[in-house]
Amino acid sequence: xxxxxxxxxxxxxxxxxxxxxxxxxxxxxxxxxxxxxxxxxxxxxxxxxxxxxxxxxxxxxxxxxxxxxxxxxxxxxxxxxxxxxxxxxxxxxxxxxxxxxxxxxxxxxxxxxxxxxxxxxxxxxxxxxxxxxxxxxxxxxxxxxxxxxxxxxxxxxxxxxxxxxxxxxxxxxxxxxxxxxxxxxxxxxxxxxxxxxxxxx
Amino acid sequence: xxxxxxxxxxxxxxxxxxxxxxxxxxxxxxxxxxxxxxxxxxxxxxxxxxxxxxxxxxxxxxxxxxxxxxxxxxxxxxxxxxxxxxxxxxxxxxxxxxxxxxxxxxxxxxxxxxxxxxxxxxxxxxxxxxxxxxxxxxxxxxx
Numbered sequence: 001x002x003x004x005x006x007x008x009x010x011x012x013x014x015x016x017x018x019x020x021x022x023x024x025x026x027x028x029x030x031x032x033x034x035x036x037x038x039x040x041x042x043x044x045x046x047x048x049x050x051x052x053x054x055x056x057x058x059x060x061x062x063x064x065x066x067x068x069x070x071x072x073x074x075x076x077x078x079x080x081x082x083x084x085x086x087x088x089x090x091x092x093x094x095x096x097x098x099x100x101x102x103x104x105x106x107x108x109x110x111x112x113x114x115x116x117x118x119x120x121x122x123x124x125x126x127x128x129x130x131x132x133x134x135x136x137x138x139x140x141x142x143x144x145x146x147x148x149x150x151x152x153x154x155x156x157x158x159x160x161x162x163x164x165x166x167x168x169x170x171x172x173x174x175x176x177x178x179x180x181x182x183x184x185x186x187x188x189x190x191x192x193x194x195x196x197x198x199x200x201x
Numbered sequence: 202x203x204x205x206x207x208x209x210x211x212x213x214x215x216x217x218x219x220x221x222x223x224x225x226x227x228x229x230x231x232x233x234x235x236x237x238x239x240x241x242x243x244x245x246x247x248x249x250x251x252x253x254x255x256x257x258x259x260x261x262x263x264x265x266x267x268x269x270x271x272x273x274x275x276x277x278x279x280x281x282x283x284x285x286x287x288x289x290x291x292x293x294x295x296x297x298x299x300x301x302x303x304x305x306x307x308x309x310x311x312x313x314x315x316x317x318x319x320x321x322x323x324x325x326x327x328x329x330x331x332x333x334x335x336x337x338x339x340x341x342x343x344x
């Protein structure tokens with residue numbers, strides 16, 4: 001027997017949609033906002049959060065007591081799957097070294113895309129480490145820039161020392177179908193992880 | 202020296218939080234609002250009374266709320282934004298061009314004032330509901 005979720009107050013309230021989020025991370029200029037924009041139904045919006053420097057791993061300037069803040073910005077898009085289900089995509093602007101301090105962004109994420117550029121593969125290390133450590137399922141998507149040399153996905157997997165279960169794929173972040181396939185890969189990977197993990201984990 | 206530190210010269214750090222009267226946390230219980238929590242106006246869907254403003258309140262109701270300084274105009278902007286359709290916390294912040302932290306406090310006030318309610322996104326531990334994930338995959342395939 002299936003019970004619906006009971007609703008507080010009022011019987012005519014419309015059903016509340018379920019919202020999910022997928023993060024898009026990677027180095028500077030790797031095409032995160034492009035990827036978000038190519039599948040989003042809205043022009044990517046920007047949201048900002050002020051983080052106090054108390055939480056930042058920077059050298060302390062002794063004697064300087066003024067507390068200042070760093071702004072962390074996120075570009076995000078939306079895909080309405082249906083009336084009851086909305087998927088949000090959050091891209092992390094790469095010039096900001098501190099996006100990963102915005103831990104709550106990753107909390108509750110369905111999964112993540114790590115966008116990589118074969119010319120600057122090392123720029124994706126931080127994001128890979130971050131998601132590995134938190135057990136957030138992710139797909140590595142190599143954005144195939146026109147002037148970058150192509151490598152097979154398996155070569156990239158080796159170069160990044162990735163677990164065999166982590167999907168690695170080539171994509172073109174500008175192309176809607178390509179970006180969509182990357183997202184499908186993330187959700188399928190999350191589903192496999194869920195099936196494998198014991199329920200009490 | 203001090204004559205240089207008026208208004209914007211003092212830097213942008215404090216200003217956004219002025220509209221929360223310096224609060225960086227909402228007073229509302231359990232108000233650590235996720236970016237994708239949806240904000241739903243309590244009066245959403247109800248026909249607006251004659252002469253109501255975008256927030257669904259009558260001008261005199263708005264004046265009353267603003268007059269006791271418990272609310273600022275941005276509070277009513279949020280109610281107005283969420284009246285036509287539920288919006289995520291991130292979307293509200295982007296629309297109002299305010300930091301997420303500020304918007305969270307304002308939304309917390311509105312929850313306490315019972316002008317909006319907020320959905321709780323599925324907690325990560327419960328997330329792998331296969332039927333939902335399948336729905337997402339099918340929806341993406343249809344794009």
